[in-house]
Amino acid sequence: MKRVHWLPFVLVGLAWAHQAGRAEGESSPPVGPVLEEIRAGLGGKVKVGQWAPVRVAIRGGSEAFSGQVELIAPDGDGTPARFTGEPGVTIDIAPHARWHGWRYVKLGRIGGRVLARLRSANGRVLDEKVVEGLERLDATSSWIVTAGADVGADQAARLLARQRNEKPVTSVLGGPEEFPDRWYGYEGVNVLVLPCGAPGPVESLSDEQFEALRRWMLLGGRMVLAAGGRAGELFGAEHRFHELRPGTFEELADHWKASGLENFAQITERLPSPEQIPLAVFADVRGQVVCYEGAGGANDRPLVTRYPFGFGQITYLALDLDRPPLSDWGERARLVARLLRLDSDQEDTAGGGEGLGKVTRVGFDDLTGQLRAALDRFSGVTLVRFSWVAALLVVYILLLGPADFLGLRRIRRPHWTWLTFPIVVLAFSLLAIGLAHLWKGNDQKVNHVEIVDVDVEQALVRGTDWANLYSPRAATLDVHAEPAAAVAASRGDPRVLISWQGLAGTGLGGMNTASAAGVLSDTYAISSEAGPQQARIRGLPVHTSSTKGIVVRWWNDVEPVGRGTLSLADGNLLVGELVNPLDVPLAHCAVYHGNRVYRLLEDLAPRETIDLETAMGDQPPLALDWQLTRRQLVGSADVNTQWDREDVSDVPRILELLMFHGAAGGRKYSQLSHAYQEYVDLSQHLQMGRAILVGRGRVMASRLSIDGAPVDDRLQGQWVFYRIVIPVSASSPP
Numbered sequence: 001m002k003r004v005h006w007l008p009f010v011l012v013g014l015a016w017a018h019q020a021g022r023a024e025g026e027s028s029p030p031v032g033p034v035l036e037e038i039r040a041g042l043g044g045k046v047k048v049g050q051w052a053p054v055r056v057a058i059r060g061g062s063e064a065f066s067g068q069v070e071l072i073a074p075d076g077d078g079t080p081a082r083f084t085g086e087p088g089v090t091i092d093i094a095p096h097a098r099w100h101g102w103r104y105v106k107l108g109r110i111g112g113r114v115l116a117r118l119r120s121a122n123g124r125v126l127d128e129k130v131v132e133g134l135e136r137l138d139a140t141s142s143w144i145v146t147a148g149a150d151v152g153a154d155q156a157a158r159l160l161a162r163q164r165n166e167k168p169v170t171s172v173l174g175g176p177e178e179f180p181d182r183w184y185g186y187e188g189v190n191v192l193v194l195p196c197g198a199p200g201p202v203e204s205l206s207d208e209q210f211e212a213l214r215r216w217m218l219l220g221g222r223m224v225l226a227a228g229g230r231a232g233e234l235f236g237a238e239h240r241f242h243e244l245r246p247g248t249f250e251e252l253a254d255h256w257k258a259s260g261l262e263n264f265a266q267i268t269e270r271l272p273s274p275e276q277i278p279l280a281v282f283a284d285v286r287g288q289v290v291c292y293e294g295a296g297g298a299n300d301r302p303l304v305t306r307y308p309f310g311f312g313q314i315t316y317l318a319l320d321l322d323r324p325p326l327s328d329w330g331e332r333a334r335l336v337a338r339l340l341r342l343d344s345d346q347e348d349t350a351g352g353g354e355g356l357g358k359v360t361r362v363g364f365d366d367l368t369g370q371l372r373a374a375l376d377r378f379s380g381v382t383l384v385r386f387s388w389v390a391a392l393l394v395v396y397i398l399l400l401g402p403a404d405f406l407g408l409r410r411i412r413r414p415h416w417t418w419l420t421f422p423i424v425v426l427a428f429s430l431l432a433i434g435l436a437h438l439w440k441g442n443d444q445k446v447n448h449v450e451i452v453d454v455d456v457e458q459a460l461v462r463g464t465d466w467a468n469l470y471s472p473r474a475a476t477l478d479v480h481a482e483p484a485a486a487v488a489a490s491r492g493d494p495r496v497l498i499s500w501q502g503l504a505g506t507g508l509g510g511m512n513t514a515s516a517a518g519v520l521s522d523t524y525a526i527s528s529e530a531g532p533q534q535a536r537i538r539g540l541p542v543h544t545s546s547t548k549g550i551v552v553r554w555w556n557d558v559e560p561v562g563r564g565t566l567s568l569a570d571g572n573l574l575v576g577e578l579v580n581p582l583d584v585p586l587a588h589c590a591v592y593h594g595n596r597v598y599r600l601l602e603d604l605a606p607r608e609t610i611d612l613e614t615a616m617g618d619q620p621p622l623a624l625d626w627q628l629t630r631r632q633l634v635g636s637a638d639v640n641t642q643w644d645r646e647d648v649s650d651v652p653r654i655l656e657l658l659m660f661h662g663a664a665g666g667r668k669y670s671q672l673s674h675a676y677q678e679y680v681d682l683s684q685h686l687q688m689g690r691a692i693l694v695g696r697g698r699v700m701a702s703r704l705s706i707d708g709a710p711v712d713d714r715l716q717g718q719w720v721f722y723r724i725v726i727p728v729s730a731s732s733p734p
Contacts, residue, residue, distance in 0.1 A: 029636050032061040033093060035069075035129045038116050040105070042145055042178070044169030047111050047188030048511045049076065049139040049502040049676060050378070051528075053180035054131065056116065057100040059423075060093040067091060067120040071105040073476040074112040076502025076511050079541060081106075082525045087534040090121065096334075102181050104528045105661050112137050137188070138512045139504040140366055142168040144340060145186075146193040147179075148200030149322040151226070153193055155333035163337070164186035176204040180544060182529060184497060184553075190678075191340055196227035196234055196241075197320030197327075203240070209449075212242055216311030217244075218598075219462055219555055220679030224339050225314050226321040229254070231280035244315045246305045247282035253301065254278055257294045258647060261303055261319075264291040264337040279303070280318040287688040290315075290342060306342060308688050310458045311679070311725070315342050316348035363507035367658055367674045375447040375468035376547050378716050381440055399424050434611050446711045447468040449651060449660065450584035452701050456563040456581060457727050461494075464680060465702050466501060466554035471542040476524075480536040482701040483554040494556035496535035499526055501549035504676040521522060551677075552702060562609065565690050566593075567729035573621070573692060574728065578612050580604040586695025586722055592660070593728065595619040604695060615698035619661040628656070628664035643670045651719050652696070659694070659723065685725060693724040 037057035046052040056069050068090055073084040083105045093099045105114055113583035114131040116673045137143060137594045150172050168190075171177060179201065180186065191212075194202060201602035202213065219225060225244060227234050229252065235245035258274040276698075279293065279301065287307025292300040305316045317339060326332055347439060365369060400421065448467040454460070463483055481498050502511040535552075561581035569575045575592050580586055591601040591612065599622065600615045625631065626731075632640035643657070657664055662683030663676040672679055680690060697720040704711045 005553075007466040009024065028154075032063075033058050033065045033118060033481045034061070034127045035118050036098070036133050038129055038531045039401075040114060040131045042180075042185070043168065044136055045135045045143070045171050046107055046485045047137040047139065047141065047143060048107055048112075049717040050188035051104050051184040051497070051499075052104050052188060053182070053185035054103045054105055054114070055100065055117070055177075056103055057117065057239045058091070058093060059097065060095055060097040061101070062095055062370050064095055065091070065120065067118065067126070069103050070117045070119055071103055072115040072117060073105050075106075075500040077500075077509065078109055078112075079303060079502065081108075081455045082523075084527055087530050089528050091457065095114065104180075104182060104185060106499050106526075107616070108500065111445055112136075114134065115312065120230060124707035127271070137169055137442055138196065138234045139502065140673050142166050142190050142675070143188055144168050144191050144193060145189050146170065146172045146195070147202050148174070149195050149198065151193060151195045151321040151327075151659065152333040152336050153340075158334055159337040160341065168340075173201065176201045176206075176209065179205055179209045179213065179525065181206070181208045181212050183219060183221075186221060189216075189221070191222045191224060193224045193336070193340075194226070195322040196225070196230055200471055202648040205275045205726055213553075218314040218458060218460055218721070219312065220310075221312040221492060223312070223314045224317070224336075226317040226319065228280050228318055228320040228527070229278045229323070230320075231318070242315060245311065245316075246287065246302075246307055246314070246480075247285040250281045250283050251613060252278040253281050260291055260295065261301065261335070262402075264304060265331060265335050265338045266728055267331045269329075269331045271325060271329055271331075274696055276325050277323065282318070300545050301677040304342075306338065306684075308457075308685055308690060308725075309453050310460055311453060311685075313688065315339055322720075323709075360666045362511045364503060364505050364510070365507070365673060366504040366676045367493055367654070367661060367670060367672045368676045369499075369503055369505060369507070370645060370648060370672065371449070371466060371658065372468070372549055372653050372656050373650075374499065374654055375449065375466060375472075375549070375717075376470075377648060378441075378445045378470050378565060379449065380443075381445065381470060392431075396407060396424075396428050396436070399428075417673055442472055442708070444472070444475070444714050445716045446704065446706075446714045447717045448700060448704060448711070448715060449655060449718070450700055450702055451655065452684070452697075452720065453725065454558075454561070454581060456561050457725070458561050459558050460557040461558055463494075463553070463701060463702075464677070465554075466549065466550050466553070467704055468547045469542060469706070470547045472545055474544045475543060477540045478538050478707050479540055480705040480708075481551060481552040481553070481554075481702055482532040482535070482549075482705070484557075491559065492555040493531050494554045495529055496532055497529055497553045498535045498537055499551060500537075504673075515679075538591045538717065554702070562607075563726055565729075566611065566612065566726055569634065574598060574612055576612060576729075577609055578615070578693065578726075580607060580693070580695075581724060582606060582722060584697050584701075584722075586693075588698065589693065589695040591685055591691050591693050592624065592663075593684055595624045597624055597627040598622075611720055624660075624663055628660055639667070640666075645672060649715065652721075655719065655721055682723065682725070687730050689730075691727060691728050693722075695722050696720065697716035 036059040037053040040046055041052050054071055068085055072080055073080045073269040085103055092101060092147040115128060116131060117128040118126045120126055144153050154170045157170050160166050160168050223483055227285055232249050234241040235249050254275055256279040258271040264439050280635060281301050285305055286303055287305055289302040291304035291307050293303050294300040303318055368450045446467060446469055450465045452463045457600045481496055483494050492654035503509050522539055526537050565576040566574055567576050585606055589604055593597040657681050660683050661681045700718055700720050725729055
């Protein structure tokens with residue numbers, strides 16, 4: 001029997017299988033990158049109508065990737081918008097590598113979704129995913145974020161909800177990876193609580209992340225900072241927190257009186273063993289001391305201080321909230337609530353029932369809604385009332401029916417209805433077309449307002465622009481904003497954020513309505529932070545005979561400018577020299593400080609220096625609340641001029657209240673909140689050792705263009721206010 005040798009056949013089979021597998025591997029398509037993880041917001045929360053951070057993780061494919069992550073979300077009108085990130089910035093990923101980073105979006109409806117889309121450099125969509133697990137906050141909610149150890153902010157929020165007409169929401173950021181790398185990632189945050197008893201995540205942030213937090217503070221953010229035992233280390237000259245210091249650090253005191261803190265927190269339970277926690281003592285304390293260790297005697301040291309940081313403010317507690325005995329104190333939540341409540345002490349946020357009913361009727365419950373309504377008014381454009389349309393419809397039906405029948409019957413010509421019917425239809429069609437042209441006009445129109453702020457201490461400029469665009473016909477517009485800071489010595493180009501402007505509240509078209517559902521497709525593109533040449537909205541849709549609101553925020557660092565020599569004389573009256581640091585003249589000028597307003601008799605020329613007392617002439621300063629509420633004497637009584645929420649004719653008056661809403665009495669006076677864009681209100685700075693020069697400009701600081709052409713010939717109304725924030729010395733020089 002002949003033997004069969006199997007070994008050669010086995011070797012040939014293995015070789016064939018290897019070659020087949022190799023050929024199959026060479027012919028298999030490459031594996032593309034995928035969106036691995038998407039987390040939106042801070043602590044999973046996003047505030048409607050405000051920029052929000054989105055943390056994106058991408059797993060690379062078998063080939064190198066270059067492209068971008070786009071975020072799609074409905075705007076304030078429910079129209080999907082595509083957020084494309086910073087112009088010229090791409091994501092590059094090596095094969096099989098992993099990338100993670102931040103992108104930013106602005107959600108316009110409480111029921112809207114956010115879609116993330118991975119797009120290659122050649123425009124191909126490689127992957128997309130709906131962002132899950134979002135908790136959406138309404139546009140006017142109060143949002144408190146704690147960075148690091150929880151210090152009872154949630155319990156404090158519940159106390160505030162019972163004490164005031166507020167419903168605060170809280171979040172905790174536990175690790176450095178949860179902090180965004182751009183300042184507008186914090187735009188929806190009302191207060192950031194930062195306990196520093198032990199090293200926390202803020203001290204581990206990258207330079208980019210810390211600069212984002214710092215920039216948010218400078219542009220109007222609010223912080224509650226608690227640092228006792230580590231104050232000397234934290235506020236040292238080489239530490240990041242040095243410029244956040246309340247004064248010059250002197251020492252840590254082991255013995256201090258707790259009665260002042262207990263009275264400040266409005267509690268009766270004594271703080272146990274206060275000697276266990278050191279008190280940070282500072283000299284040359286800036287801002288406003290709101291709580292001393294005792295009754296505020298000559299030798300009592302500050303416990304709670306409030307002071308400005310750029311356009312923002314810091315409430316500083318010279319003790320550690322996150323260490324015993326405060327961390328174990330049963331009344332810590334009341335203390336935290338009191339620290340948080342300092343921001344709104346100047347105004348009464350509780351509105352009466354009557355006011356709330358009327359707010360619903362006017363269609364908005366926030367002061368920005370009144371501004372929006374004012375900017376929606378254009379000369380040559382008539383708001384068509386429903387009653388007018390209903391009346392025309394009734395006349396049309398009567399002519400087609402009873403009038404036609406009875407009239408033809410009377411003249412015994414019923415067969416003429418074949419002629420009268422089309423005549424009536426044609427006549428009313430022509431009438432409708434004519435009225436549409438008469439009421440709605442033929443040209444695009446723009447209303448534009450702007451508030452420009454200059455902080456001479458920090459050498460910082462910021463601007464906020466609101467513009468409403470009207471089109472008589474359906475149009476797709478490219479909108480470009482290019483600010484000019486009006487301060488010649490700028491440090492580079494300003495940075496710009498341009499986006500849609502929403503309507504806060506549950507009224508018709510409001511962002512808090514639950515009508516917006518899923519994202520179907522993207523219709524226009526918005527770049528996030530950009531330079532003045534790239535800041536634009538592409539393909540903005542405007543429906544027939546309708547308006548679209550946009551908002552522009554821009555900022556820039558400038559070279560130091562003249563600050564003058566304002567100081568306090570007897571009776572806390574301002575004296576000294578005042579400087580206009582701008583390259584533009586200012587008209588209708590007034591200086592706001594403390595509880596007084598100093599009105600100037602003449603305009604200020606560019607770079608002009610004047611003596612305040614001379615510029616006022618013989619007129620005395622006015623009481624601040626009298627100026628803001630237009631209070632006047634009627635007989636033997638003084639009476640406020642009641643704020644009219646339905647009056648949208650006086651745009652400068654609305655802007656005045658936007659700038660100093662808290663000082664006017666807040667909701668108690670206006671019956672409106674100012675929570676949607678509250679950073680505009682600088683009322684608190686008037687009590688923290690600062691004066692604010694307010695004047696009107698004649699030329700807009702920012703230039704708007706539509707489809708590449710300036711809007712100058714389309715401008716119907718334009719208003720620009722400048723505010724110069726000036727430090728005031730405690731006493732006048734000898």
